[in-house]
Every structure is written in structure tokens, then in C-alpha cells.
Amino acid sequence: MDPSSKPDGDESPVSLPSEHRFQLLVNAIKDYAIYLLDSQGRVSSWNTGAERLKGYTAEEIVGQHFSRFYTPEDIATGLPARALKFAREQGKFEAEGWRVRKDGTRFWTNVHIEPVLGPEGELIGYAKITRDMSQVRFSEQALYASEQRFRLLVEGVRDYAIYMLDPAGRVTNWNAGAQLIKGYTAHEIMGQHFSRFYTSEDQRNGVPAHALQTALAEKRYEAEAWRVRKDGTRFWANVVIDAIFDEAGRHIGFAKITRDITERKRAQDEMERAREALSHAQKLEAVGRLTGGVAHDFNNFLTIIRSSVELLRRSGADEEKRERYIRAISETADRAALLTKQLLAFARQQPLRPEAFGIAQRIGSMTQVIETMLGSAVKVALALEGPLDAVKADPTQFDTALLNMVINAKDAMPEGGTLKISARSVDEVPAVRRHAAVKGAFVAISIEDSGSGIEPLTLARIFEPFFTTKPATKGTGLGLSQVYGFAKQSGGEIDVRSRVGEGTCFTLYLPRTAGEVCAATGGGLSDVPRETPRLCILLVEDNDDVGQFASGLLSALGHSVTRAGSAKEALTILEANRETLDLVFSDVVMPGMDGVDMAKEIRSRWADLPVVLTSGYSHVLAVDGDHGFALLQKPYSIQELEDFLYRAMPVVQRTG
Incomplete structure (x- = not known):
């Protein structure tokens, strides 16, 4: 059997000569132009990469001198011949430069030429490898140009001191702005520690070190403070320090930017x-x-x-x-x-007695009063449907606030109209009078009329006390002030929206509560029995006129009165006559020990002795309830006085 013959279906690989396999390999390379030159520099082979890079087919270029790839300038200087001579003498030639494609465009190349020698060492040609480096060169040039522009930019900035610090805080470069602002030239400051720009107070307090530590820990530090120029003068500076790290993540220093904002600070101070x-x-x-x-x-x-x-x-x-x-x-x-x-x-100094009460029920109970007040020309519409949480506020003050807003609406509708009262639960008080919105649980009570509306300039002042556009006999200018004060003191807000000729809407926001709704309407004094037992009362009042009047009033009510002109005198009387006294009735504001402190002292020494305080002073009234004693507000009526005295007495004495 002929050994060269193969059975049917045998597909063993075809054996190729090594020269042919090498040619296939060279032709497969497309990113490099790989070709041979003869000893005179003429092209004798041409691969696929050479065709792609230079634009010539093998038929077009084989036999042509390789100098045609060079620029006219390089040809004029004899560069092609020098390249071959250098490769022949030195063993290789390597360089970068411009080359020309078939279509005349230029590209930046990396060129490698080596001599090809025969068996006897004779020169038979050159091996040439060319790579297109245009994109690499473009990127390098772009990066270099960018770095140059950035350097020029930094150097040219005069309003900012921009410079670098090494990891220890020493200055490593210095721009024109730094010299202008701080007064040092680069020669004077390079290598110096940046802490010399700080005031002596900041240096003693370790501020420079803290700044670098913060920048390193948080990657950034920013502050405003005084800094010191070379001549010793101070300027107010905005300072930013950024920690700088290399590609490996190693800390190599800090970038520091300082701006002189003295004029801005001076302007801000003047504005303030x-x-x-x-x-x-x-x-x-x-x-x-x-x-x-x-x-x-x-x-x-x-x-x-x-x-x-x-x-x-x-x-x-x-x-x-x-x-x-x-x-x-x-x-x-x-x-x-x-x-x-x-x-x-x-003034938010009125003592409030907050309770949990239902808005719908409260407004409903006042509907008849409101309708009577408005008259038949004004139609009242209620929109109180849906679940409404209770609010926590003083119900009596709420009634007054609601009526004040109703009166305001009535005056805006002299010819009649519609008044709509609505309520809804909200989770935010919107921005009011340039204040930011406030999150929280509120009930919004809106009183909307179809009246004449309010001019914008007037609208901005309606909550000011004694500001009114009504005739002197029609109002004091305190109604809406009361609403404002009540809202603020209750932890809520009051808003108003109005359009001239279309009407006005007041919205009162009161905090919601999950507390139990009180059945009573505010614990008024009218429910308290008026008959008070005859008491032996210690009256403490430093003002003689008021003391004589109060003593006469208590005596007229059938009580026995002992008068003290100060807290110290009252305590002395109690020490000697405690068993004969039933109650202490004292003013709060007195020289020396005031009435509250005296009452606390009495409580600690004679816990069973009732104390009733009285005052007309706003601050005392505002803190009502903090001291835990009954407080009767001046001016008071005889009935109010009797009720307070009765309520202050223990039950056994009331009925005894």
C-alpha cells in the first residue's frame, strides 16, 4: 500500500512549510506594519498590518523605496538614509516621528529597524516594524497641555492663595495669589511650616495641627478665621484643606486654598x-x-x-x-x-389652662352664638366631617380666638356673604411669614369669608397690637393680636391668606393630642360653691394701699385678717401663730423673698397650710402652674376671690 495514500475520511492536518506558516503569522498581525526592505531600502514584503496603517496594497508598494512614508521635511534632511545607516552600524534603529499615509494624512509612529544578514554576514536587507502611536501621542499631548494650562491657571490666580503642603505641613509650592495675599515670595516661604500664617492664639491652641488632622481623617477641612500676613497685619480668611493621596492610596500631602474675605466680613458686620x-x-x-x-x-x-x-x-x-x-x-x-x-x-404671657378637647364639638356648641353675632345676612357653613383628633389648648382662649376671627370676618362682609368654618388634621404647618414649614401633628381650623379681602401692606401688619383699619369706635386692634398670642403660646401657628375683592381665610393650627377629652368646658369658677367658711387669713402685701384695700375686702367677706408687709415678716408671724391661721393670701412680686419662694418655704415647714398667690405681673402669670400653688390673677372680682379661697381650703374645713 502506498504510504502516501490515506483511507477515506482521514482528515489529518496538511503539513505546511515553515516559511509559509511564518508568512501566515505575519499577515495575521494587524496592529503593526511588519515588512522587509532590500539593502537599498526598497520594500520587498508587506503584511496586512502595513496595508491597514499606511493605506497601500502589496501590489502598490512592493519595489518602492520606503522613504515615501516619510514627511517632506524628513526626506529633505536625509532621515531615511540615516536611519538605515544607523541600523546597519549599530544593529538597530528606533525612533518616533511623523509618517505619511497613502492619502497624505500624517500619523505618529514608533519605528524599529534591524539589519538582516546572510549566512556569511553580508547585508541582504532590513526588517522594519512600525506602530501607529497617534492616539497615545494625542493623549500624552492632551495631558501635558492640560497640566500646563492647570499650572498656568493656578499660577495666574491672584484672588486665591493656592499651594501644596507635604505630609508634615511644609509648603512645597506657591502661586501668585498666595504671594499677593500673604506677602511672602516663593523663595521666602518654600519649606516653611504653614502654621506661620496662623495667629499666635491659634498656634497656642493647636489649630494648625487640628486642621491637618481633620483634613486627613475626613478628607477635607474648611473654616473661617483670622490669618497673619508677612507684615503682621491680620485678614479674615476662608480656608479649605484637602488631603492628597497617590494612585496607591498613600498620603503625599495637602492641597490648601485660602481666600481673603475681609471685605465681605466687614460688609456682613456692617449689615448686622x-x-x-x-x-x-x-x-x-x-x-x-x-x-x-x-x-x-x-x-x-x-x-x-x-x-x-x-x-x-x-x-x-x-x-x-x-x-x-x-x-x-x-x-x-x-x-x-x-x-x-x-x-x-x-405677648404670650397670658396664663393658659390647656385641656384636651374636641374641635368639632367645641365649634358646634358655639354655632348659635356665631350665627347670632353675624346676623341673618351672613350664611354660616360648617365643614367638620370626618375623624378629627382632639387638641391640647385652653378652651376658653380658643373660644375667644374663634370669636375674634369671626368678628373680623363680619366686618369684612357689611353687605352679607358666606362664612365657612372647617377643620382638618394635618401633619405640617406650611411656611408662614417667611418661617420654614414645621412638621408635626396639628388640627387646622379655617375661618374663610367671602368679604372684601385685605390689601397686601395691611395683611403684613394685621397681628400687630393696636394696628387696625377700623374706626376708633369699632375696635381696639387687639383681637387678632390675641389670636396670634394664643396660637403661639399653645405651640401652634396662625396663617392668613387673602385676595382683595375675593375674601380672606384665617387658619389656626393647634397641636393634636391623644389625651382623654375633658367633659368640662374649662373648669370655670361658676361651678364652685360660693359660701366660704369664715377664715383666719394671713395677708402678705408690701404695697400699703393695696394691702389696706385687700384687708378691707377680706374683712367685708367676714374673714379675720392679719397683715404682713414682707415674706420675712410673714414667716415670723407664722412661727408664733401657726395654729390660729387657716390660710395665707400673698402677692408674688415683693422685694427680698418673693411670694413663690415664701410659699415653698411654708410648704416645707407647714405642709397642711393652704397658700393662695395673686399677681398682675405678666412673667408670674406666664409660669402659672410651675410652682404648684393656686394663682389668682389681678384684677379679680369678689366672687373670684371667694371661689379661690374656697377651693384652696381642705374639704374637711369647707364642710366643717
């Missing part, structure tokens, strides 16, 4: 001083308006009281006239007391 001056002026204006309003109303009240007193003194006044004058005095005193309460509410 101007703002404080304006605020002070506005406060004085408000105090003046408040004082004028209080003086106006109280002068009116005093005129009525004084005239009534003088008429009572005149002989010949019959019983009917006397009763009218007495009623005028009483009603005017009540109006003065109400004015005081409204002022305290606006």
Missing part, C-alpha cells in the same frame, strides 16, 4: 449692625405704638371711672343714678382687665 439698629428702631416704634394704644384705652377707662366716682360723691344722686355709675365703674374695670389679658395673650 444696621440690622440690629433697624430692629431696635422697629422695637421702639412698636413700643411707642403699644404704649400709645394702652394709654389711649386706659385713659378712656379712667375717664369713665373717675367721672362716675365724682358723680357718686355729689349729693342729690338718686338710687337709679348711683346704680348706673356703679355699673359703669364695674363694667369699665372689666374692660380694662380684658385689655390687659389681650396684651398678655399677644
Whole structure:
């Protein structure tokens, strides 16, 4: 059998000559131009990579001199011949340079030429490998250009001191801005520790080291503080320090940027001083308006009281006239007391007695009063459906606030209209009067009218005390101030939206509560029995006039009164006569030990002795309940006094 013959189906590989296999390998390489030159520099072979890089086919280029790939400038200088001569003499030639494609475009190459020698060492040609390095060169040039631009940018910046520190904090470079701001030239400051720019106080307190530690730990440090120039003057600086790490993550230093913001700080300080001056002026204006309003109303009240007193003194006044004058005095005193309460509410100094109550039930119980107040020309619409959580607030003050808003709506609808009262649970108080929105659980009570609306300039001032657009006989300008004070003191807010000619909507936000709703309507004094046992009372009052009046009033009610002019005197009397005294009735504001401290002392020494405090001072009223003693607000009526005394007594004494 012929050994060269193969059975059918035998597919053993075809054996190729080694020269052919090598040619296949060279032709398969596409990223490199690999070809041979003869001893004269003419192309004698051409691979696929050479065709792709240079644009010539083998038929077009074989036999052509390789110099045609060079630029005219390189040809003019004899570079092709020098390259071959260098390769022949030195064993290889390697360089980078521009080459030209068939279409005339240029590309940057890495060229490698080696001589090819025969068996006897004779030169038979050259092996040439060319690689297109255009993209690499472009990237390198772009990076270099970018670095140069960045260096020029940093060097040219004059408003910022931009420089580097080594890991120890020594200066390693210095830009023109750093020299301008800090006064040092690069020659003077390179290698110096950056702490020399800090004030002596900051150096003693370790601020420079802390700055670097913070930058290293948190990758960034920023602050504003005083820094020191070369001439010793100080400037206010904004400083940023960033920790710098190399590709391996090693810490190699810090980048530091300093900006002189002295002028900005000076302007801010001037603005703050101007703002404080304006605020002070506005406060004085408000105090003046408040004082004028209080003086106006109280002068009116005093005129009525004084005239009534003088008429009572005149002989010949019959019983009917006397009763009218007495009623005028009483009603005017009540109006003065109400004015005081409204002022305290606006100032958030009115003592509140918060309870949990249902809004829907509370408004529902007031509907008849509201409808009567508005009259038949105004239609009242209630939108209180749906589940509403209880709120925590003073129910009596809520009634007053609601009625104040209703009165305001009525005045805006002289020809009639619609008043809508609605309530809903919300989880946020929206931005009000330039304040940010507040998250929380609230019930929003809205009173919306279809009236004339409010001008924007007026709208901005409606909560100011004594500010009113109504005639002098129509209002005091304290109704909405009371609403504002009540809302704030209750932990809520009041908002108002209005469009001229379309109407106004007030929205009162009160905090929701999960507490049990009180069945009572505020624990009024009217439920307390009026008959009070005859008591032996220690009256503590430092003002003689008030002391004499209060002593006479208590005596007129049938009580036995012992008077003390100070807390110290009262304690001395108690030490000697405790067994004969049933109750202590004391003013709060007194020189030396005040009434609250005295009451605490009495409680610690004679725990069974009841104490009733009284005051008209707003701060004392505001902290009502903090001291744990009954507090009767001045001015008070005889009935209120009797009720307080009764409630202060132990049950056994009330019934005994």
C-alpha cells in the first residue's frame, strides 16, 4: 500500500512549510506594519498590518523605496538614509516621528529597524516594524497641555492663595495669589511650616495641627478665621484643606486654598449692625405704638371711672343714678382687665389652662352664638366631617380666638356673604411669614369669608397690637393680636391668606393630642360653691394701699385678717401663730423673698397650710402652674376671690 495514500475520511492536518506558516503569522498581525526592505531600502514584503496603517496594497508598494512614508521635511534632511545607516552600524534603529499615509494624512509612529544578514554576514536587507502611536501621542499631548494650562491657571490666580503642603505641613509650592495675599515670595516661604500664617492664639491652641488632622481623617477641612500676613497685619480668611493621596492610596500631602474675605466680613458686620439698629428702631416704634394704644384705652377707662366716682360723691344722686355709675365703674374695670389679658395673650404671657378637647364639638356648641353675632345676612357653613383628633389648648382662649376671627370676618362682609368654618388634621404647618414649614401633628381650623379681602401692606401688619383699619369706635386692634398670642403660646401657628375683592381665610393650627377629652368646658369658677367658711387669713402685701384695700375686702367677706408687709415678716408671724391661721393670701412680686419662694418655704415647714398667690405681673402669670400653688390673677372680682379661697381650703374645713 502506498504510504502516501490515506483511507477515506482521514482528515489529518496538511503539513505546511515553515516559511509559509511564518508568512501566515505575519499577515495575521494587524496592529503593526511588519515588512522587509532590500539593502537599498526598497520594500520587498508587506503584511496586512502595513496595508491597514499606511493605506497601500502589496501590489502598490512592493519595489518602492520606503522613504515615501516619510514627511517632506524628513526626506529633505536625509532621515531615511540615516536611519538605515544607523541600523546597519549599530544593529538597530528606533525612533518616533511623523509618517505619511497613502492619502497624505500624517500619523505618529514608533519605528524599529534591524539589519538582516546572510549566512556569511553580508547585508541582504532590513526588517522594519512600525506602530501607529497617534492616539497615545494625542493623549500624552492632551495631558501635558492640560497640566500646563492647570499650572498656568493656578499660577495666574491672584484672588486665591493656592499651594501644596507635604505630609508634615511644609509648603512645597506657591502661586501668585498666595504671594499677593500673604506677602511672602516663593523663595521666602518654600519649606516653611504653614502654621506661620496662623495667629499666635491659634498656634497656642493647636489649630494648625487640628486642621491637618481633620483634613486627613475626613478628607477635607474648611473654616473661617483670622490669618497673619508677612507684615503682621491680620485678614479674615476662608480656608479649605484637602488631603492628597497617590494612585496607591498613600498620603503625599495637602492641597490648601485660602481666600481673603475681609471685605465681605466687614460688609456682613456692617449689615448686622444696621440690622440690629433697624430692629431696635422697629422695637421702639412698636413700643411707642403699644404704649400709645394702652394709654389711649386706659385713659378712656379712667375717664369713665373717675367721672362716675365724682358723680357718686355729689349729693342729690338718686338710687337709679348711683346704680348706673356703679355699673359703669364695674363694667369699665372689666374692660380694662380684658385689655390687659389681650396684651398678655399677644405677648404670650397670658396664663393658659390647656385641656384636651374636641374641635368639632367645641365649634358646634358655639354655632348659635356665631350665627347670632353675624346676623341673618351672613350664611354660616360648617365643614367638620370626618375623624378629627382632639387638641391640647385652653378652651376658653380658643373660644375667644374663634370669636375674634369671626368678628373680623363680619366686618369684612357689611353687605352679607358666606362664612365657612372647617377643620382638618394635618401633619405640617406650611411656611408662614417667611418661617420654614414645621412638621408635626396639628388640627387646622379655617375661618374663610367671602368679604372684601385685605390689601397686601395691611395683611403684613394685621397681628400687630393696636394696628387696625377700623374706626376708633369699632375696635381696639387687639383681637387678632390675641389670636396670634394664643396660637403661639399653645405651640401652634396662625396663617392668613387673602385676595382683595375675593375674601380672606384665617387658619389656626393647634397641636393634636391623644389625651382623654375633658367633659368640662374649662373648669370655670361658676361651678364652685360660693359660701366660704369664715377664715383666719394671713395677708402678705408690701404695697400699703393695696394691702389696706385687700384687708378691707377680706374683712367685708367676714374673714379675720392679719397683715404682713414682707415674706420675712410673714414667716415670723407664722412661727408664733401657726395654729390660729387657716390660710395665707400673698402677692408674688415683693422685694427680698418673693411670694413663690415664701410659699415653698411654708410648704416645707407647714405642709397642711393652704397658700393662695395673686399677681398682675405678666412673667408670674406666664409660669402659672410651675410652682404648684393656686394663682389668682389681678384684677379679680369678689366672687373670684371667694371661689379661690374656697377651693384652696381642705374639704374637711369647707364642710366643717
